[in-house]
Amino acid sequence: MTGVNIGILAVQGDVAENLTATRMAMDELGVEGVVTEVKNPDQISDLDGLIIPGGESTVIGTLSLVNGSLKKIKEKIASGIPVLGTCAGMILLSKKAKDRVVGDMEQPLLDYLDIKIERNTFGRQKDSFEADVALEKIGVPKFRGVFIRAPSVIDAGKDVEILSKFNEKIVAVKQGNIIGTSFHPELTADLSIHKYFVNLVQKKN
Amino acid sequence: MIPLSGDFGNAKGIVREKLGSFETHRGTSTLKRGFAHMLKNGVVMDVTTVEQAQIAEDAGAVAVMVLDKLPSDVRKAGGVARTASIRVIEEIMDSVTIPVMAKCRIGHVYEAKVLGETDVDMIDESEVLTPADEFHHIWKWDFTTPFVNGARNLGEALRRIEEGAAMIRTKGEPGTGNVAEAVIHIKNVNTELRRIKSIYDAGDEQDLVSIARELKVSYSLVEETASLGRLPVVNFAAGGISTPADAAYLMTLGCDGVFVGSGIFKSEDAKERAQAVVLATTFWEDP
Numbered sequence: 452m453t454g455v456n457i458g459i460l461a462v463q464g465d466v467a468e469n470l471t472a473t474r475m476a477m478d479e480l481g482v483e484g485v486v487t488e489v490k491n492p493d494q495i496s497d498l499d500g501l502i503i504p505g506g507e508s509t510v511i512g513t514l515s516l517v518n519g520s521l522k523k524i525k526e527k528i529a530s531g532i533p534v535l536g537t538c539a540g541m542i543l544l545s546k547k548a549k550d551r552v553v554g555d556m557e558q559p560l561l562d563y564l565d566i567k568i569e570r571n572t573f574g575r576q577k578d579s580f581e582a583d584v585a586l587e588k589i590g591v592p593k594f595r596g597v598f599i600r601a602p603s604v605i606d607a608g609k610d611v612e613i614l615s616k617f618n619e620k621i622v623a624v625k626q627g628n629i630i631g632t633s634f635h636p637e638l639t640a641d642l643s644i645h646k647y648f649v650n651l652v653q654k655k656n
Numbered sequence: 657m658i659p660l661s662g663d664f665g666n667a668k669g670i671v672r673e674k675l676g677s678f679e680t681h682r683g684t685s686t687l688k689r690g691f692a693h694m695l696k697n698g699v700v701m702d703v704t705t706v707e708q709a710q711i712a713e714d715a716g717a718v719a720v721m722v723l724d725k726l727p728s729d730v731r732k733a734g735g736v737a738r739t740a741s742i743r744v745i746e747e748i749m750d751s752v753t754i755p756v757m758a759k760c761r762i763g764h765v766y767e768a769k770v771l772g773e774t775d776v777d778m779i780d781e782s783e784v785l786t787p788a789d790e791f792h793h794i795w796k797w798d799f800t801t802p803f804v805n806g807a808r809n810l811g812e813a814l815r816r817i818e819e820g821a822a823m824i825r826t827k828g829e830p831g832t833g834n835v836a837e838a839v840i841h842i843k844n845v846n847t848e849l850r851r852i853k854s855i856y857d858a859g860d861e862q863d864l865v866s867i868a869r870e871l872k873v874s875y876s877l878v879e880e881t882a883s884l885g886r887l888p889v890v891n892f893a894a895g896g897i898s899t900p901a902d903a904a905y906l907m908t909l910g911c912d913g914v915f916v917g918s919g920i921f922k923s924e925d926a927k928e929r930a931q932a933v934v935l936a937t938t939f940w941e942d943p
Contacts, residue, residue: 462938463718465693490939505694506718507754513716514938539694550753570753576777577800579687580680599690600755600777618676638690 454484455652457500460524461488462514464506464539468637469645473502476645482653492523500533500652503540505599505635508570512543512559521559528563533628533651535644541624541631542568542602564626565608572603572620572633584634586615586623591643596622596634603633628655667797667820683800688822691755691778691802692890695719695823695913699903699937700757700892701930702726702917704740708926709748709756715930716938719755719777721915722748727784727831727895728918737785739767742774749775757804763789772801778823780804784830784917796820806894808841810848811871813887818873824887826911828895831918835902838895842909849885856882886910898923900936907940 455477459469466488473486489495501524503511515521528534536544542560548568549555556570573580576599584596596617604621607613614630615623622633628651636644669683681687698718703709709720724740725733739760749756755777760767762781767788771779781794783806793816796803802822807813813824826845828838855863856879868878880888890913893906898919906914916933923929 461697463697465690465696467696468693491942506696507694507698509713509754510698510716510718510934514934517935518939552750553753556753575749575775576687576691576755576802577772577775578682579691580675580682581684581687582675582678582680584678597686597690599687599694617678635690638686638693 455482455499455649455656456484456497457486457502457649457652458489458495458498459486460501460503460511460515460520460540461490462506462520463510464504465635465637466504468635469502469504469537472637472642472645473649476642476649479642480646480649482649490518490520492519495520495523495527498527498532499656500648501527501535502648503534503536503543504637505538505540508539508542508548509556509558511539516559521561525561525563528561528629531628531655533648533655534630535648536629536631537635537637538599538601538633541633542570544629544631548602564624564629564631565611566604566624566631567606568602569605570602571600572605573598573601576600582617584615584617584622586644588612588614589625589644589647591647594636594643595639595641597638598622598634601633604631669797669799669801669820671800685822688802689889692804692823695755695892696890697938698913699934700913700915701920702915703748703921705744706747706751708921709752711927712920712930713752713754715927716934717754717930718913719757720748720752721757721759721780722776723759723784726918726922728833728922729831730784731831739771739785742770745771745774745776759785760794761785762787763792763794765794768794768799768803772799776801778802778804781821782806783827793819796822804892807845809844810852810881811873813845813891814871814873814877814881817887817889818877821889823890823892825892825894825915828893828897830895832896833898833919835896835898835905838893838897838906839909842893842906842911845887845891846910849881849887852878852882853885897933900929900932903933904936904940907937913937
């Protein structure tokens with residue numbers, strides 16, 4: 452097979468939106484390859500890049516644990532493939548999560564990003580908002596952030612690069628080839644972040 | 657891809673405010689429909705107590721729907737069914753991390769306002785409760801909180817979307833444990849969608865206009881739906897789903913997810929049943 456093989460973890464959540472955004476980003480960049488929905492460990496083992504979409508992190512985590520996908524993703528991360536996690540995806544990539552109201556969580560996580568997450572950090576759905584944020588470090592000075600019951604990073608280790616903040620809250624991070632965002636780039640027409648990710652996958656490949 | 661923008665860009669439900677150094681918008685179509693997108697491929701479970709809500713969350717439910725009584729009990733009890741106790745809704749919101757939804761009566765603007773103030777994540781304007789207005793549904797663009805509505809055919813679905821619903825559940829008969837009605841209605845909607853898609857593909861605008869008149873919705877919404885060949889919002893199945901096989905079957909018919917009502921907490925083995933329904937919904941392609 453020629454080109455890159457990017458997978459969207461298709462357990463639960465906004466999988467189709469990420470698939471479309473990634474495909475469009477590849478087309479615009481002229482990057483060859485395929486984007487597919489992946490659900491089981493075999494599909495994941497062939498990937499050059501993985502996106503963990505938005506959804507409910509407890510659901511995606513629990514169900515990926517059931518069929519062994521979670522373990523396989525950990526192996527792939529250790530092997531260095533780029534991963535993008537949006538909202539629930541960032542929660543799954545983290546080492547530790549707590550909920551703003553309920554408190555510390557015992558949910559399955561990938562335990563990679565050296566960050567502590569506060570879930571539902573801005574409040575409930577009525578508090579969900581759109582705002583322009585900046586990710587200067589990856590060359591995206593303005594991006595429409597769609598924050599839906601979004602988490603934030605309340606603690607970041609020394610290897611974690613902070614890409615964006617909303618007031619005092621950290622809303623995008625990068626550690627090695629792993630990127631996490633509180634907001635949903637897949638829900639906007641702006642492909643900048645998906646393009647950045649596709650470039651990362653191609654460079655690594 | 658399901659479009660995230662809707663009409664009524666200046667809806668009353670949209671709130672503009674400055675948070676620190678950022679200009680923000682709340683209650684936009686993108687945020688309301690986007691919320692529904694995050695539920696896709698998931699199971700929303702009806703619950704009446706904190707304990708049930710926790711079982712649902714542990715089993716992998718994507719959200720819970722709080723009711724006073726389960727639909728099968730509403731069906732038996734008769735009388736007037738209303739919104740659940742706000743105290744119970746608040747207790748549940750404080751004990752689970754997944755979204756919490758609650759039902760209000762059809763057309764009952766004030767029950768909906770109370771739920772909005774309670775801060776539930778989504779309001780279900782539901783026929784399971786006793787309708788408060790026999791003629792009108794709530795004008796949902798006035799709310800910052802997103803709504804889900806039931807529909808039995810394409811016309812109902814599009815009228816609800818035009819009123820501002822951010823999500824549709826194609827419904828069967830609640831509280832019966834019989835999935836047949838849900839299947840009929842989903843197939844109806846699918847057939848109607850295929851019909852308008854083929855008219856759209858043939859470029860017959862005149863026929864689309866007459867369909868818009870027949871369905872009593874705007875031409876632009878019919879055209880958008882026809883071009884997509886699916887509802888322009890997330891569409892779950894609901895009503896009468898009681899087994900994992902029921903849930904998986906409805907997923908094969910093209911639903912984005914399922915609502916499960918009495919099926920779980922009316923069974924002896926709620927925990928196992930809840931988990932099994934979730935697994936069947938996620939891995940429906942691979943029984």
